[in-house]
Amino acid sequence: MINIENNLDDNIKHIKNLFHQTSDLVVRKLKYGRHRSKYAAIIYIDGIIDSEIIQEFVIKPLLDFTEPAKKNITIDLVSEVIESANFRMVTQFQEVTNEIVNGNTVVLLEGHNKAITVDTPMWNERSIEEALGERVPQGPIIGLTEKLRTNINILRSMIKSPDLCIENREVGAISKTQISVVYMNGIVDKGILKKVQSRLSNLSIKYLLEARIIDEVIEGKKSIFTLNKRTERPDVLASSLYEGKVGIIVDGTPFAIITPSLFIESFQTPDDYFLKAGRFTSRFMRFGGFFLSVYLPGIYVALEKFHQDNYSEKVVKSLFSDGELLPVFWEMLLLLFILKILMDATFRIPKSSIILISLVATIIIGQTAVTAKLLHPASLITIGITFLASFLIVYRGLAEAMGTLRFLFVIAAALLGFNGLIVGTTILILYMTNLKSAGVPYLSPIIPLRFKELKDTLYRGDLKSLINSKHSYPDNN
Template sequence: MFRKHHSHHKRVSKSVHFNIQYLKEQLGDSSDLSVRNLTIAELGHAAIIHIQGIVDEQSLHDNVLSPILAFIHEKRNVHSGKLPEEITQIISVPKIKLLNDWPEVVDNLLGGDTVILIEGHPEAIIAGTKKIQSRSITEPTTQTVIKGPKDGFTENLSTNISLIRSRIQNNKLRIEQTKAGTVTKTNIGILYMEGIADKDIVREVKLRVSKIDIDSILDTNYVEEAIKDNRKTIFPLFQSSERPDVVSANLLEGKIAIIIQGTPFALILPALLIQFFQSPEDYYANYLVSSFLRIIRIGSFYVNMYASAIYLALITHHHGLIPTTLMVTLMAQREQVPFPAIVELLLMELAFEVLREAGIRMPRAIGPAVSIVGALILGQAAVEAGFVSAAIVIIVATTAISSFTLPNPNIVNAARGLRFIFIFAAAFIGFYGIILVSLCIILHLCSLKSVGVPYFAPFSPVRFSDLKDSLIRMGSPSLLKRPTGTNRSNKVN
């Protein structure tokens, strides 16, 4: 009867008993819903309601419950119409407000706040007692550096924002919070620098986030897939980082950061392809060393994509390009192999991918040992058994090792996927297939945009002023101007 009559009730009632019943109905009479009934002087019934486990119990006791109990004990002669205002005056929490809309009350209760209901008053007092359990700040696991800050984001949105605030102590830092996910109602923070970030890009990002219409937001990838320009590309259009120093540096360049409750990774947008080869350590070391290492990373990316395909093209279609002595050696190795070159190459590539995945899923203490020892044993056994040639093992191992030099795992995954496309193209028409696929990828990269900014910049379109921090990194005096793609008004650091 209650459900049928009040299922569409949107306003807080004057009856505390009715309000409690409504809350219990909304939460399915959950076992972690705590209701403390009180009698305030001669003014009637009141209730203090919270959800156990997500509130700060100490703050709830010291700043909410104790002052109210002291108020009741004093039995002040307060007019009933002023009682909510009087209660808000004695509660000593940083955040307090009055609400009479049920959806907002329920959202705050589920967020960790305490709800205070008073008989005869059609409004709820919301006291900020939120406390989300999270791990302590630790060193990032995916973007490690030898020299540089060692703190990383956690799963707590407030903690992550504080890490940014501690680095950018400037009144131009803007932090706007919203919620997304119709079921999870996840808190999302949008950060940018007023006067540095492009206003049109900021407006576009806010618009896209506001239009997210999915049930749950559990990680940055949920937001990325919902707001990115092209959902049919293998390349990551947004940069993902768990390092506060990386996010801070990008904010100062005019980028926008999206931080999500429940994940230690932040999205940085817009992103350019060249940024995925830049390590935070590039800016903490000598620029000559940094430039050399960046070239190594870019070269490793191409080795990861092309090495297997080039070997396959040479061994199957372009024998004349191989020196005679090397050709004789390769043919002698392949003499005992019963499979075509593409089959043995695919067998080894897939075997190494399985070992890589197994190393990630295994317990941390034995995972690296299993993947390394497994690869050595598997490669040696495969050669001795005659399944594959020794050259194939060397090529596949080189491609696997080269992927570990890249600082961002998202670009590694893109290279892994493209490698198999190049292998099939090389098996079909050799170098012609590799060149054809390469041209298609370059055209695709030139067509991509990240929140309206060309993804392949500063190479297409060419921006000479931004080339100083692309393939190589120039010295600090040359980096005084911000990138032009994300900043049009305030260009000087």
Template structure:
């Protein structure tokens, strides 16, 4: 007895139908519509599709109705060329190709006596309406964000970039469930080394399935790093700007944001408001850099002052706030407790219904925080410092820098508590050297500061003149460049 499963269609319709049911494990949403077609002899035929993801009206009007009107069958090719009014249609002979097509919302036509099948696109995917970006909002400019549908995201970009050099390469990732991953770039502007490296790393991904873009980020970063080397973006306008800067954009079907490479540390401090508004050209970005240093170093500086340098505050503030403090917990425990409270509030706000967020905020901020101060568990100044630290952290969370920021915050906190200001300075120096060693697809992470490149400083510390920025070509130093 031969137990080898067939890999291609046979001329028997019934054998093909039985095997197709086995291929999809007799799933209940596989629908089979049997019918007959006219020829020298009456031929049996069938239409197969998955119910939830198929537009049945489209199948009826553009597949079933034309097939029933056929008077004579010469070949499968003549049916496709002369009778079907579907744009995306192909002729397949293997069960693997047919199974993948059905899972993408296509409809299969099988005719008895032919070992070929017709796959026609009839998908009807549920789509979320376009909405404003959640974490990268702006008071002026585009109010549209990406969605989970790859085709919609590409449509948004093509609407904004109507030039012939707009290129899209689609790669399917996953040995079982194949997910479409799109590499988008402008042929005229793209950094070719970055493009080649991006394409190679995505093609080398070997996973069973792909549901989250984090897999792509890990493949591009190669090794675990403290800082993100891939920028995540929810806005089409920011993405288009990155394309004109020579960068590469990656979309994963099912993920409502784009991945942009190469990523420099500087990119996390660029926000849409700077380019849409007249005000803030010189101040806003400097404020954001200042918030970065406060977010990672304020807690460490505070505990250093309490333990080693209370004289930094003028009398009588040093006695009232520091040396004569009557709180029950040590300063380090106070800071860790409040930091834990704020992190917990942020985590809970993502898990509870939106209507309960206000209640959670009241319980955490007023009941827990105020009660802890009145019970002398924590100092009121500690509450102010930790709150200010958290606010400065939220100012630069867009793009994926939050994780690195939180790690550095606790690192400098412990260095400041045990080793004082000297320990913090040494820690900052080590972190800076570590950042200088990082590469995003071969591009130094701290460029254009390290290595210093004067021609790229026009949009670094301050936002330069928009007309000059638009007309200037961006270039990126690579690790093999001298």
């Protein structure tokens, strides 16, 4: 670390070298004091600061500054005239560069080895919009934005309590990115909080552009399941904090990470708590959608390959084979692959082309493939039901695991039939039993069984009881 020197010109030269003489670094030298005999320099990056704040609350007070008679000008006297709610003193060039790249203005004075930094950022950001990825028929609709301060502002507006704690951290060696760890003091599970803090403290990276690296660090071990929950809804984040969980917000990312995330929570949606209807049936329907999406292609393959002889020729032609070119197993793999391509392409192509892609896909996969005897109509129906059922699971983290499991169960069914599905399911349950999210068993509160926590699992319990109940999480570490 290099300290700031007393010579103003040397300090300016060093800062310019640190920024590699970039053209948007502005250095404004001016004279101040009773006889305009003292020199000062105001340094900032053009385009990310509010020039009106600098003009009104930094430059103007400095020009109007008059030191008391028979007293030397000190940096403390100068700092008193700067009209800013947030400013601080720094003594090292590393601190100066950090302040400048974060949109703050640095004031250097001739003959002083300290600098004054003033909050003057003005970042361009989009307005608060609807949470498009987690829409609900009733309840709050606003979503998080890319700006950390805006997200904290929204969260503070929902949780009006001094117990809401914000721990700010900076990540990155080349480019510093601010992240905030948020939790409710007195409610948060201490073990979860310590684990999150420990894993973030051990993070060492050059830069951070996306929150996925934070996700992976907190998850710890690799898994086909997403062990942290991502949400773009501030009300979901607030609710999770009230339950004793920990949230992480990354500057530049329009969603928050919530940990721990349990398997059962993938079947809960915000509107479960806003609507009266469906408190007993909605989650059972989503569970049914999960099992259909994962198992239906495998069941179809097992029936076709190992149980055709149990059905009449008419049923076989209607459901399995009527002279098609491809066997059912390859039909399933081909359709799963094509639909994966279509879903991926839907997020990449311009919106104006989505209808065209849909029409082309309908013609190729549907009418043409069946007419040309490439695919059996029942295969199309099976895959169609599979993907429709998967849309019941609105949580995208589970959708990624469902795609992997669906493929694995199709292979298991092709090799061993229903025995393969049973063996695969047994392995899956054992695998999920050993998964932990921030030290909490992933299948909790079902495995290990915790009766008191079952009031918000397969069904939604009474809202008053849920709000007033205290949540706890098992830690098997």
